[in-house]
Amino acid sequence: MVDRRKNGQGGRIRLGVNIDHVATIRNARGGVHPDPVRAAHLAAHAGADGITAHLREDRRHISDNDIDRLMAEISLPLNLEMAATEEMLEIAVRHKPASSCLVPEKRQELTTEGGLDVIVGYEHLSAYVAALKEAGISVSLFIDPDEDQVRASKQIGADKVELHTGTYVEASGQDVRRELDRLRRAAALCEELELEVHAGHGLNYDTVMAVAAIPQFTEFNIGHFLVGEAIFVGFEESIRRMRVLMDRGRNRATPGGADT
Numbered sequence: 610m611v612d613r614r615k616n617g618q619g620g621r622i623r624l625g626v627n628i629d630h631v632a633t634i635r636n637a638r639g640g641v642h643p644d645p646v647r648a649a650h651l652a653a654h655a656g657a658d659g660i661t662a663h664l665r666e667d668r669r670h671i672s673d674n675d676i677d678r679l680m681a682e683i684s685l686p687l688n689l690e691m692a693a694t695e696e697m698l699e700i701a702v703r704h705k706p707a708s709s710c711l712v713p714e715k716r717q718e719l720t721t722e723g724g725l726d727v728i729v730g731y732e733h734l735s736a737y738v739a740a741l742k743e744a745g746i747s748v749s750l751f752i753d754p755d756e757d758q759v760r761a762s763k764q765i766g767a768d769k770v771e772l773h774t775g776t777y778v779e780a781s782g783q784d785v786r787r788e789l790d791r792l793r794r795a796a797a798l799c800e801e802l803e804l805e806v807h808a809g810h811g812l813n814y815d816t817v818m819a820v821a822a823i824p825q826f827t828e829f830n831i832g833h834f835l836v837g838e839a840i841f842v843g844f845e846e847s848i849r850r851m852r853v854l855m856d857r858g859r860n861r862a863t864p865g866g867a868d869t
């Protein structure tokens with residue numbers, strides 16, 4: 610029997626609040642408002658366990674200065690999402706965030722469209738995984754919920770993987786079940802391989818509970834929906850509601866957990 614408690618599985622899921630799209634709104638006018646660092650402070654106040662920010666090559670949302678300020682001003686751990694490039698590696702090593710998440714990046718895409726191909730990119734990625742770990746930064750790989758990608762991530766030496774939930778979130782009808790099954794199988798394999806497993810992309814109030822019910826997940830990284838919902842209810846309230854639903858989903862999955 611796997612002892613889930615020893616690696617945080619089956620327990621409370623950490624919430625990493627992604628603040629990229631606060632910066633998207635700021636950048637639409639080119640000024641300083643709304644400030645993503647202020648959003649990070651609010652997220653901490655609302656119970657977030659970490660802050661996630663993606664410094665993209667084209668700096669379309671988060672800027673270098675945002676990263677400087679997040680590192681200086683925020684006490685929550687920063688999870689830096691980054692492409693596997695020399696420029697990003699230099700920035701990560703300079704700042705030493707608590708963790709990094711390597712993501713694929715194409716300039717033309719609207720958002721991160723699919724996970725890394727760790728099998729095809731093995732040689733290239735392994736140098737970045739090694740260099741980040743050497744700098745004392747924990748390394749996650751953002752992958753599709755695919756068992757071969759999970760095995761390759763373990764083999765390459767990643768500390769953890771983040772499973773891309775985008776296909777599940779966008780699925781309808783019969784496909785919802787199929788996509789949840791893919792997430793379940795990939796998460797179970799992570800547990801077998803002793804790889805910490807996170808989830809993220811596109812999660813919202815309607816989709817988060819079913820993923821939270823998969824006991825192996827220890828962290829969710831959620832951004833776009835929370836920032837959008839903040840327009841209607843405020844940022845703190847949008848985060849608090851997400852927290853409640855994550856706990857409710859997890860609680861349902863726990864034997865003896867109250868189904869509230």
Ligand code: PXP
Pocket residue numbers: 627629663690710712720721751771808809810811812830831832833834
């Ligand atoms: N995790 C990763 C690796 C991502 O690239 C993103 C999107 O930036 C997220 C989580 C958060 O996705 P969303 O903003 O759709 O919640």
